[in-house]
Amino acid sequence: MPDLRVNGHDYPLDAEVGRSLADVLRDDLGLTGTKVACGEGHCGACTVQLDGVAVLSCITLVHTVGAREVTTIEGLRDHPLVHAFVRTDALQCGFCTPGQIVSAAALVEAVPEPTREEIRHGMAGNLCRCGAYPNIEEAIATWRD
Amino acid sequence: MARLIRTEKEVEGRYEEVWTVVEEDALGQWPAGPLEVVGRPAQRQDGLQRARGEARYTADVQLPGMLHTAVLRSPYAGARVGSLDLALALGLPGVHAGLSFQDVDFLEAEVGFPGAAVAAIAADTIEQAQAAVEAIVVEWEPGTPLLDPDEAVARGELVSDAKRYERGNLEQALAGADAVVEAEYRTQSVLHSSMETHQAVCAWEGETLVVHISTQYIWGVRDEVAEKLGLRPDDVRVVCEFMGGGFGSKNGAGDYTLIAAELARRAGRPVRCALSRREENLDAGNRNGTIQRLRVGARSDGTIVGLGGEFVNAVGWDGWVASTDGPMQMLYAVDNVSTTLHGAKLNSAPMAAFRAPGFVEGTFGLECVLDELAARLGIDPLELRRANHADMDVLDGRPFSSKSLMECYRRAEPHWERRDEVRARSDETWKHGIGLASQIWYGGGGPPSYAWVRVGSDASVTVVTAMQDIGTGSRTAMAQIAAEELGIPLAQVRVELGDSARGPFASISAGSSTIPSMGPAVRSAAGDAAKQIIELAAQRWQKEERTLSLKAGQIVCSDGGSWPLESLLGLLEDAQILGTGARGPNPAGMRVLTFGVQIAEVAVDVETGEVRVGKIVAIHDVGRIINPLNARSQVEGGIVQAIGHTLSEHRLLDPQTGMVLTQTLDAYKLPTIADVPEIVCEFVDEPDSHLTNLGSKGLGEPPIIPTSAAIANAIRDATGADVRSLPIDRAEMLRALDAAKRKERVAAPAA
Numbered sequence: 001m002p003d004l005r006v007n008g009h010d011y012p013l014d015a016e017v018g019r020s021l022a023d024v025l026r027d028d029l030g031l032t033g034t035k036v037a038c039g040e041g042h043c044g045a046c047t048v049q050l051d052g053v054a055v056l057s058c059i060t061l062v063h064t065v066g067a068r069e070v071t072t073i074e075g076l077r078d079h080p081l082v083h084a085f086v087r088t089d090a091l092q093c094g095f096c097t098p099g100q101i102v103s104a105a106a107l108v109e110a111v112p113e114p115t116r117e118e119i120r121h122g123m124a125g126n127l128c129r130c131g132a133y134p135n136i137e138e139a140i141a142t143w144r145d
Numbered sequence: 146m147a148r149l150i151r152t153e154k155e156v157e158g159r160y161e162e163v164w165t166v167v168e169e170d171a172l173g174q175w176p177a178g179p180l181e182v183v184g185r186p187a188q189r190q191d192g193l194q195r196a197r198g199e200a201r202y203t204a205d206v207q208l209p210g211m212l213h214t215a216v217l218r219s220p221y222a223g224a225r226v227g228s229l230d231l232a233l234a235l236g237l238p239g240v241h242a243g244l245s246f247q248d249v250d251f252l253e254a255e256v257g258f259p260g261a262a263v264a265a266i267a268a269d270t271i272e273q274a275q276a277a278v279e280a281i282v283v284e285w286e287p288g289t290p291l292l293d294p295d296e297a298v299a300r301g302e303l304v305s306d307a308k309r310y311e312r313g314n315l316e317q318a319l320a321g322a323d324a325v326v327e328a329e330y331r332t333q334s335v336l337h338s339s340m341e342t343h344q345a346v347c348a349w350e351g352e353t354l355v356v357h358i359s360t361q362y363i364w365g366v367r368d369e370v371a372e373k374l375g376l377r378p379d380d381v382r383v384v385c386e387f388m389g390g391g392f393g394s395k396n397g398a399g400d401y402t403l404i405a406a407e408l409a410r411r412a413g414r415p416v417r418c419a420l421s422r423r424e425e426n427l428d429a430g431n432r433n434g435t436i437q438r439l440r441v442g443a444r445s446d447g448t449i450v451g452l453g454g455e456f457v458n459a460v461g462w463d464g465w466v467a468s469t470d471g472p473m474q475m476l477y478a479v480d481n482v483s484t485t486l487h488g489a490k491l492n493s494a495p496m497a498a499f500r501a502p503g504f505v506e507g508t509f510g511l512e513c514v515l516d517e518l519a520a521r522l523g524i525d526p527l528e529l530r531r532a533n534h535a536d537m538d539v540l541d542g543r544p545f546s547s548k549s550l551m552e553c554y555r556r557a558e559p560h561w562e563r564r565d566e567v568r569a570r571s572d573e574t575w576k577h578g579i580g581l582a583s584q585i586w587y588g589g590g591g592p593p594s595y596a597w598v599r600v601g602s603d604a605s606v607t608v609v610t611a612m613q614d615i616g617t618g619s620r621t622a623m624a625q626i627a628a629e630e631l632g633i634p635l636a637q638v639r640v641e642l643g644d645s646a647r648g649p650f651a652s653i654s655a656g657s658s659t660i661p662s663m664g665p666a667v668r669s670a671a672g673d674a675a676k677q678i679i680e681l682a683a684q685r686w687q688k689e690e691r692t693l694s695l696k697a698g699q700i701v702c703s704d705g706g707s708w709p710l711e712s713l714l715g716l717l718e719d720a721q722i723l724g725t726g727a728r729g730p731n732p733a734g735m736r737v738l739t740f741g742v743q744i745a746e747v748a749v750d751v752e753t754g755e756v757r758v759g760k761i762v763a764i765h766d767v768g769r770i771i772n773p774l775n776a777r778s779q780v781e782g783g784i785v786q787a788i789g790h791t792l793s794e795h796r797l798l799d800p801q802t803g804m805v806l807t808q809t810l811d812a813y814k815l816p817t818i819a820d821v822p823e824i825v826c827e828f829v830d831e832p833d834s835h836l837t838n839l840g841s842k843g844l845g846e847p848p849i850i851p852t853s854a855a856i857a858n859a860i861r862d863a864t865g866a867d868v869r870s871l872p873i874d875r876a877e878m879l880r881a882l883d884a885a886k887r888k889e890r891v892a893a894p895a896a
Binding site (some may be wrong): 026027030031032033034035036037038039040042043045072073074077082083085086087089091092093094095096097098101119120121123124125126127128129130131132133134135136137 | 188189191192193194195196197198199200201202204205207337338339340341342387388389390392421422615616617618774775777778781782783784785786809810811815816817818819821824
């Protein structure tokens with residue numbers, strides 16, 4: 001049985017072919033920090049990282065992950081971005097927030113001091129219906145403060 | 146002492162006379178301005194839980210043996226189910242239970258809109274449930290859908306009788322006016338699009354039905370489920386600690402909850418019924434579209450002499466008629482007003498309250514037509530609004546409990562004065578302009594609402610109330626209020642909420658009412674606990690109670706003595722101090738309303754019709770601000786949603802079949818982070834001296850109300866084009882630019 005490597009742990013991958021990474025994370029591994037808001041790759045709530053690259057786990061088939069390391073919000077709980085989001089009030093209902101933070105973590109890993117334009121470009125795939133965007137931008141712009 | 150009174154109750158602008166029990170509120174208001182904790186920015190107490198993905202939403206509830214539900218929904222906008230047979234579906238693998246309109250009262254064979262539920266199946270997995278729904282044998286008898294609101298009115302297809310309002314004599318006033326503007330405005334239907342879709346998990350524990358639900362109103366769900374399923378209210382326990390957005394669409398139980406409860410009863414297992422995103426866009430409510438035929442007349446000095454409106458709300462198959470006519474009746478001191486409001490019954494999904502229902506739409510029409518008038522008269526739009534300011538409630542002459550709209554206008558001046566500078570940025574392609582609009586709305590809250598405060602021997606304080614925090618930060622605001630009253634640091638207070646079995650009744654989180662309804666109850670409970678602490682302190686240190694107060698974690702005596710709170714409470718051991726509190730009555734004979742003004746700066750590409758919003762300045766008067774950090778977020782969020790409503794969002798229906806064409810989040814255009822302008826947010830922040838022990842009104846809705854009119858007025862300022870229909874997408878913008886050009890040619894035929 002192949003393994004699924006998530007947040008530094010190896011889990012035996014025992015899932016039917018055709019299941020999404022999001023469903024396996026949430027339903028089988030109990031990692032419910034990853035949210036599913038549309039289930040068809042349009043909103044970004046389900047964002048996780050594969051080897052540091054942000055991907056939409058709701059439209060990623062779990063058997064295509066292979067040996068790549070999956071990082072979910074549970075693996076980023078102590079990331080400075082988490083505190084930056086709380087400090088700047090970059091969340092309201094919070095349902096999109098784990099996805100926002102996982103996306104932002106991939107962004108600042110690639111570009112540690114993103115410009116406002118880079119933030120807006122990099123985060124445009126993560127919808128927030130509460131409209132916390134001004135503070136999301138602020139949180140990412142000041143993530144190391 | 147509790148009193149039984151007859152009082153006016155307001156939710157989302159709907160008033161009804163009710164008997165209600167109120168308790169007198171003995172506490173006077175705190176002084177204005179930032180206090181020790183209240184009025185100062187505080188991070189959300191549950192912020193880390195939410196940000197780390199540790200908060201458990203209904204979507205995350207996993208119960209042992211839980212089944213999943215798929216729902217058979219109408220593929221037609223109007224149809225009758227000729228026959229329906231579940232037998233085949235019930236025999237499929239993994240299926241445990243099914244139901245249809247044939248065996249429950251809350252589903253019907255007559256379906257009036259696309260996506261209406263007629264049957265449901267519970268199975269081990271969602272895929273099995275979906276396969277079983279596919280196997281339901283059903284015969285549809287489709288009808289011809291009625292989709293045109295004007296046609297519905299003409300045919301008398303209304304959800305309720307037309308609402309007419311008159312004061313003075315409009316026709317006479319318009320006949321004597323120096324200028325009259327007449328225009329038709331339209332607003333589209335938009336979708337709430339909460340990130341967590343509507344859903345419930347229902348489980349029977351003996352005779353008790355436990356409902357985990359993403360809701361704005363725990364107690365409303367309890368009562369509705371009990372009534373529809375024939376249970377006693379306390380046999381229904383409703384749990385919602387975290388929920389992923391509602392914006393008015395989650396005020397009720399919804400058929401999905403009843404389906405889950407009934408399937409759980411039949412299967413003897415917990416059942417989840419969750420809408421998919423596509424189901425959400427079909428059948429989770431919407432802000433109804435409107436048609437507004439408006440007239441305004443004024444004297445040359447800017448005095449508005451008459452306002453008239455014929456309004457049609459495209460309500461849908463079911464729902465209520467939101468007050469699109471409200472702003473016209475209430476915002477300005479105009480003697481002659483006549484409005485008619487129709488609610489068209491159509492073969493489209495029922496509307497649901499959506500953040501200031503009616504007033505968002507009505508303010509767009511009113512505040513735009515006023516700017517058309519200002520242009521006609523050559524009067525400054527801000528001056529026009531000042532000239533027609535209402536000093537008392539124009540509906541019945543009541544005084545306002547407080548009103549600082551003039552102060553909002555005053556604070557708007559420095560921003561408004563930038564308009565020459567903004568216009569000067571225009572070039573051949575990009576035209577820049579600035580516009581404003583005023584805001585009026587309810588937001589006073591009301592009784593009943595209750596809270597308990599528990600103080601332990603370690604001086605930790607727990608506020609207990611069965612309210613919900615829908616993401617507005619109400620949990621944190623309640624903690625701040627209790628901390629202030631008890632004179633302790635915020636970190637010492639926690640708030641337990643979200644469970645009807647574990648706390649007293651709390652009001653709905655809708656109608657901008659959570660802080661004005663719940664806040665005073667929490668303060669009253671904390672005040673009761675503080676009183677008991679002082680009684681004990683007086684005995685411990687042989688002081689008179691009136692000389693003692695609580696401050697900075699100390700019991701302070703006016704003679705100069707002070708003792709740490711812990712030194713008294715440590716004596717309690719297992720004893721606890723239990724404070725109870727209730728929301729007092731609203732001020733009798735007064736109108737409690739919220740006010741504000743917003744200014745928009747826009748740029749319009751006159752070649753492509755692209756509109757960019759550069760800046761929104763929002764100045765609102767909602768009484769005392771409890772938490773400036775969360776309050777600013779409410780304003781920003783309201784404005785972001787308003788920008789979507791103004792420029793990009795549109796629930797599109799196929800004009801022949803009535804099917805929803807925008808079922809996905811790539812077809813339905815929500816604003817993204819890249820669409821957000823600079824937002825400047827100010828509050829008057831003066832406590833309403835007549836309203837409760839806090840002087841705070843609600844803030845959830847005010848910021849979404851004036852934005853679309855301010856943007857449209859800025860577009861007129863930039864281009865001379867009258868945009869009268871939302872959304873102002875490129876097609877609408879180009880159409881309006883074209884109309885403006887033609888108008889110019891007619892006005893100047895010699896050229």
